[in-house]
Amino acid sequence: MTDLSNKTIAVIATDGFEDSELTSPLEAVKQAGATVKVVSTKTSPIEGKNGTKVDVNLSTAEAATQEFDGIILPGGTGNADHIRMDEHAVALVKQHVGAGKPLGAICHAAWILTDADVLKGRTLTSYPSLQTDLRNAGATWVDEEVVEDAGLVSSRTPDDLPAFNAKLLEIFA
Incomplete structure (x- = not known):
């Protein structure tokens, strides 16, 4: 059994997240x-596209100065598109990945990695519609269940959650 009792993990999301891609990891x-x-991006509860409500602990502005042992980025097209437009979220992701700390992105969540400019020379997967964006940002895109490249874990869809979660636990430990 993986022990993460000494770790603090951030889940960065907003309204419109893919419910299982937030709740399962x-x-x-x-x-x-x-x-x-x-x-x-706000401190009130956020709601997934299928109605799951999740309480928020910190705004991206408050979190920008904090250190996390790992970050999870759930998908959902609306969520991913809004998060990548938040300068604090982008800065947090850029700083985290730049420090060599582990991060997991599933489905459309990889979009923020293009804005954070942390993909040059990295290999990852995502929802297939993002592959051109990720390649344009310098990544090698592959169609695999889960990919880990120097602490960056990525998966494609909710179907990949068991493999994604297992790899997250491994790299966060």
């Missing part, structure tokens, strides 16, 4: 003992 790291902080 969040539960996996919580069950492993991690402290989880939900970080969003």
